[in-house]
Amino acid sequence: MTRLLHGTWRLSLLALLLIVSNETMAWRGMRMPELFVKGRYLMAKDVNGNDSIVNLHGFGQTYSPWFNEKGNGWGWGKRPSACLTYNQGVIKKMLDKGWMVNWMRLHMDPHWSNNDSKVEEWKAANPGKGFEENNIYAFDMDLFKKYLDEVFVPMAEYAIDNGLYVVMRPPGVCPEKLAIGDEYQEYLIKVWTYVCSHEKLKNNPYVMFELANEPINMKGDDGQYTSWSDGSQKNCTKFFQKVVDEIRAVGCNNILWVPGLAYQQNYQGYVKYPIEEREGGLGIGYAVHCYPGWYGSDSEVASAEQKVVTNGAGYVEFSTGWDNSISGIAAKAPILVTEMDWAPKKYDSSWGKATTGTEGGVGFGANFHFIMDKTGNVSWMLFTDADKLARYDDSKPDGNSFYTDPEACVRPIFRWYKQYAEIPNYSSYTPEREQHILDSIKHVKDSIASIPWYYPNDEDMFNPSIWETGSVTTNSDGTFTLKVGQYGFGGFKFTGGRDFSKFRYLVLNLAEAPSSNNWSLRLFDTNDYWVAHSELNVGKKTRIVLDLQNTKKTNGVKLDVSHIYILGLWDHGNSPIKIKNIYVTNNADYSPEVATGIEDIAIARNPSADTHVFNLNGQRVVEPKKGQIYICNGKKIIK
Numbered sequence: 001m002t003r004l005l006h007g008t009w010r011l012s013l014l015a016l017l018l019i020v021s022n023e024t025m026a027w028r029g030m031r032m033p034e035l036f037v038k039g040r041y042l043m044a045k046d047v048n049g050n051d052s053i054v055n056l057h058g059f060g061q062t063y064s065p066w067f068n069e070k071g072n073g074w075g076w077g078k079r080p081s082a083c084l085t086y087n088q089g090v091i092k093k094m095l096d097k098g099w100m101v102n103w104m105r106l107h108m109d110p111h112w113s114n115n116d117s118k119v120e121e122w123k124a125a126n127p128g129k130g131f132e133e134n135n136i137y138a139f140d141m142d143l144f145k146k147y148l149d150e151v152f153v154p155m156a157e158y159a160i161d162n163g164l165y166v167v168m169r170p171p172g173v174c175p176e177k178l179a180i181g182d183e184y185q186e187y188l189i190k191v192w193t194y195v196c197s198h199e200k201l202k203n204n205p206y207v208m209f210e211l212a213n214e215p216i217n218m219k220g221d222d223g224q225y226t227s228w229s230d231g232s233q234k235n236c237t238k239f240f241q242k243v244v245d246e247i248r249a250v251g252c253n254n255i256l257w258v259p260g261l262a263y264q265q266n267y268q269g270y271v272k273y274p275i276e277e278r279e280g281g282l283g284i285g286y287a288v289h290c291y292p293g294w295y296g297s298d299s300e301v302a303s304a305e306q307k308v309v310t311n312g313a314g315y316v317e318f319s320t321g322w323d324n325s326i327s328g329i330a331a332k333a334p335i336l337v338t339e340m341d342w343a344p345k346k347y348d349s350s351w352g353k354a355t356t357g358t359e360g361g362v363g364f365g366a367n368f369h370f371i372m373d374k375t376g377n378v379s380w381m382l383f384t385d386a387d388k389l390a391r392y393d394d395s396k397p398d399g400n401s402f403y404t405d406p407e408a409c410v411r412p413i414f415r416w417y418k419q420y421a422e423i424p425n426y427s428s429y430t431p432e433r434e435q436h437i438l439d440s441i442k443h444v445k446d447s448i449a450s451i452p453w454y455y456p457n458d459e460d461m462f463n464p465s466i467w468e469t470g471s472v473t474t475n476s477d478g479t480f481t482l483k484v485g486q487y488g489f490g491g492f493k494f495t496g497g498r499d500f501s502k503f504r505y506l507v508l509n510l511a512e513a514p515s516s517n518n519w520s521l522r523l524f525d526t527n528d529y530w531v532a533h534s535e536l537n538v539g540k541k542t543r544i545v546l547d548l549q550n551t552k553k554t555n556g557v558k559l560d561v562s563h564i565y566i567l568g569l570w571d572h573g574n575s576p577i578k579i580k581n582i583y584v585t586n587n588a589d590y591s592p593e594v595a596t597g598i599e600d601i602a603i604a605r606n607p608s609a610d611t612h613v614f615n616l617n618g619q620r621v622v623e624p625k626k627g628q629i630y631i632c633n634g635k636k637i638i639k
């Protein structure tokens with residue numbers, strides 16, 4: 001089951017306020033704003049013409065008999081009408097059940113574009129072998145064109161009519177080995193230049209394209225096929241840059257999502273060799289896959305791709321793996337997770353085998369949710385079969401089935417999607433009143449952005465084991481005791497780097513003088529623990545102040561505080577240090593600026609029964625707590 005680690009750490013949710021209003025999120029019958037990429041974010045214009053961050057949450061459909069209930073959905077063969085009736089019905093049932101989804105991944109499955117006689121021809125020439133999805137021998141362009149019009153475009157139109165953005169994926173999956181100029185690159189270019197020239201898809205503001213599914217290895221300049229070498233990663237960029245350029249050459253401006261190597265897990269190469277957008281395009285993002293066992297996350301069984309059992313893994317392992325593979329490119333471009341699910345293996349109803357677990361603890365689902373929100377620019381989806389989602393009934397009590405067990409993906413994700421959609425949640429409103437409240441929330445959000453970083457109430461979790469195994473415990477007086485392993489280091493790793501340049505001082509307050517003289521406060525301006533960094537000895541002091549504007553690293557170079565990636569404490573080990581708090585400030589007396597930017601706060605009077613109260617996450621609050629800051633009638637108040 002999920003839990004919150006710190007009640008107010010989740011400032012990352014505030015970034016959603018600009019996009020989860022009824023004007024920016026797309027539900028049945030509501031306005032769907034046109035999307036574009038700006039910096040590291042997917043964005044849209046709000047009703048006032050301002051750029052607003054968008055994070056989408058959705059599901060996927062694959063239009064083949066096998067993936068539609070193993071032939072029980074609409075039968076076998078190429079039957080467009082039956083396929084449309086079934087799959088449109090599934091979407092309707094999902095929305096009727098209350099699924100608050102706003103995008104759909106649409107697989108143009110090769111069931112329709114494969115020439116059946118060519119499939120049999122290949123099987124006859126390769127006895128004993130199955131005809132896999134990565135085999136394009138039987139691809140027939142005429143069939144693809146026919147069923148693009150008869151199946152895929154009608155499904156896209158139906159989805160859009162029901163408030164869903166659509167991300168289209170090409171038929172099949174990548175072969176194990178790719179190379180610049182190979183047959184598969186030519187295949188992708190052929191498919192995409194036709195799709196991107198289609199009158200109903202080209203420059204359609206509600207349609208985006210995921211360029212390929214699960215590339216694995218790329219041929220490097222040395223002739224070796226890997227997913228990790230510099231040569232393979234450089235050529236991966238060249239491979240997909242060619243596809244991007246061919247799409248843009250036909251005048252198509254749709255947003256493009258580029259996959260990474262290693263089954264869409266490795267994006268380190270794109271940091272060094274990014275895909276370049278061409279003039280007129282609405283932007284480039286990166287399409288990621290995430291399953292139990294990937295990125296060091298928890299899994300009950302070894303996945304087919306990872307082949308390693310990671311049962312018992314928790315947040316630290318998952319977050320570290322995500323940072324190593326994804327956070328670098330997430331600092332530069334938006335991320336779209338186009339495959340993800342989980343459930344205990346006993347249900348045999350999901351691709352990934354794991355539990356929801358707890359945020360910060362063991363388990364996959366809750367930590368996935370946590371890490372996506374913390375990254376801040378990730379749209380994602382649930383890859384579980386859509387017919388299963390259509391069967392879900394949230395009114396049923398928790399139980400021991402795939403649909404009722406909170407440790408399986410469907411129940412928590414249904415509720416998370418609902419929470420995203422209810423920020424803010426209005427039971428009744430007028431457009432003028434809605435915008436007034438939204439503007440007030442946006443103002444508070446912008447003000448909060450100026451509040452200094454302050455622990456313990458921060459969005460990032462304290463990791464006592466950045467180097468060697470340590471521990472951190474919460475004391476009854478609200479302080480925290482840290483122990484690190486031998487020559488260990490504990491602290492924070494800030495995804496994408498944290499900007500401290502607007503502040504003069506970093507302050508560490510201790511509850512008591514440490515027994516060890518070896519503790520040091522350390523900051524890193526690169527995402528690497530083994531490079532030069534700043535160090536300040538703690539000694540026997542209870543307050544340590546670091547002058548951020550005049551701090552040098554161990555190599556004599558000035559610390560770049562505009563992007564601090566790692567901050568924490570080092571010691572020889574096994575000697576505790578008792579922490580009150582850590583924060584940045586501009587105050588000459590080194591006091592915290594926790595209230596910075598929250599001005600003109602009134603004391604709450606008793607609101608009328610029809611007055612809505614919201615917290616600073618924009619969520620409706622039924623029972624406001626004394627001493628907390630809220631928004632009421634468009635104003636900031638203290639209850």
